[in-house]
Amino acid sequence: MKENRKFLQFFDNEDYEKEVPESDEQKKIPPPPFERPYPKDAILIDLVSPEDFKIGKTPLLNIVNNRKSRRKYTDDLLTLEELSFLLWCTQGLKKELKSGLGVRRTVPSSGAKSPFETYLVINRVKGLDPGLYRYISFSHKLLFIKEIKDVEKTIGELSYNQKFVGKAPVIFYWTAVPYRTEWRYTVLAHKFIAIDLGLLCQSLYMACEAIKLGTCAIGYYEQNKVDKLLELDTKDEFVVLVHPVGKYPKEKKVTEFFKNPQAKVKSEDLSKLVGTYTKDKSVVEIIFKEDQLFAKIGDYEEPFTPYNETEFEGEYLKAVRFILSSDGKVEKVIILNSHDDTTELIYQESESS
Ligand SMILES: Cc1cc2nc3c(=O)[nH]c(=O)nc-3n(C[C@H](O)[C@H](O)[C@H](O)COP(=O)(O)O)c2cc1C
Structure with missing residues (x-):
């Protein structure tokens, strides 16, 4: 256990050269793409664009004060505007760097490498068929991947039987593509990826609270089974955090x-x-x-x-x-x-x- 702590640390200057190997960037290997490719002929679904958002005007202090993990969701459908808002606030793409070495998003990322993809299991969103989707941030659209059978039961079971996860209208699955960060930072990448992930997590909590939706980070999930469901190889891309989202019922005082x-x-x-x-x-x-x-x-x-x-x-x-x-x-x-x-x-x- 104590050995594992080391990954949270950095190096003193004199140790850096000994511990950190030459990076692929230093070896002049071209950077990887900052979005996972998808079939050229895929039909993408339009989302509401950020300049048209009518929601999300809650003052920051109210958001901060009301934020908490919410684990009970009503049967209400989410709107496409709400879903678009959450995707924009967590992984919205503002610009590609001219150098081709990274991207600027609505959330910070070490070296602008943005080593994540956003998958969504959609249960109840107005106008969208239920199933597995991926957010294509470069065009702010959705890619439909496949239907999922028995969503509520499957997703609940794969979250270590935390049944409320499967009951949410939308479940976010963030995957890491570590090489995007490793390409420059080699062994330093993993601490940076963990920090980057925390930023996504908090951004989703805040975005939800801004539009009166509830969410809860889910760190307990069955890694290999969830990766298989999302058709990932678990080596170069794998799930790192799960977040059910939905409208929450009026709280009992x-x-x-x-x-x-x-x-x-x-x-x-x-x-x-x-x-x-x-x-x-x-x-x-x-x-x-x-x-x-x-x-x-x-x-x-x-x-x-x-x-x-x-x-x-x-x-x-x-x-x-x-x-x-x-x-x-x-x-x-x-x-x-x-x-x-x-x-x-x-x-x-x-x-x-
Ligand atoms: C990385 C991470 C993983 C978590 N995993 C779970 C989980 O698997 N199940 C759960 O019910 N809550 C989970 N939580 C929520 C925490 O229990 C919650 O944030 C904590 O109790 C503080 O409560 P609050 O968020 O309401 O302030 C997780 C939170 C984080 C940040």
């Missing part, structure tokens, strides 16, 4: 979840709630220590802030409500998931005890 007014809470009331609560496959252990209540799920433990003696705020479990019987025993435990704002009954006395 924690205060809407709670039934009782806020009140002071005594330690003895908190300790009555201690126990292991189980329903279906959910197991939540409620622990009381140092005058505070904690929820433990697997190895993960989080403290709760009492709202009153039976209602608590958390982070992973956004809120928890205990319902007591007349003799003070826990009858039901209901949680509000922070992941997707759904309410879930995780314990019911008659079923579990």
Whole structure:
């Protein structure tokens, strides 16, 4: 593990010559193309051009303050303008360098090498057939590649069973074409590519927030299977990040979840709630220590802030409500998931005890 850290570092001047080999650029080998070629006779689909965007005027501070990972998407379709906006903000091409050595885009890239391609799995975009597409940034158009069967199930499974990924109207797949950066930077390229990728990721988060769409970076995906689905060779081009995008539902406020007014809470009331609560496959252990209540799920433990003696705020479990019987025993435990704002009954006395 510690060996792998090295790729995040750079070199001192005196080590540079020893560690960094002669590059293909220094060997006068011509640079690779900055967009993956596609068949000459392919029919490309027009996108809305950036000068015609009517959306995306949200002030930066609102975008920054509201940005978060959003994992629940409504059934709404995305419009072509929304999709065009997201593609432009993440990989829009502003100009090709006259030298032929790189491109300027709406996002920075080390040496202007821009070592990425954008693939889209489209589920629900107005006017587009579902399937796999690629963004052709040089002409700001879309290339249809193929249909994908059982999209929701396939994409969910390939994301380590994170089912919400397959439910999004559009899923971005960014691939790296490392040689574009290696051509100049050789062994230094990989740190730069990782940084470049972070810029894409944040740009998509910000662009989504600007037009009230939600997204979540997905680092957990099955590399070889996803590459196969996208018809990539996994050596010269492979997926590096996945991003589902969609409209997000109105968020439930924690205060809407709670039934009782806020009140002071005594330690003895908190300790009555201690126990292991189980329903279906959910197991939540409620622990009381140092005058505070904690929820433990697997190895993960989080403290709760009492709202009153039976209602608590958390982070992973956004809120928890205990319902007591007349003799003070826990009858039901209901949680509000922070992941997707759904309410879930995780314990019911008659079923579990
Ligand atoms: C590179 C990267 C990979 C991530 N992978 C996942 C993932 O596989 N599943 C997931 O639910 N969230 C994933 N996330 C989202 C993080 O969990 C999230 O950004 C973090 O908890 C902070 O929350 P926020 O984005 O709402 O501020 C990833 C984020 C990044 C930047």
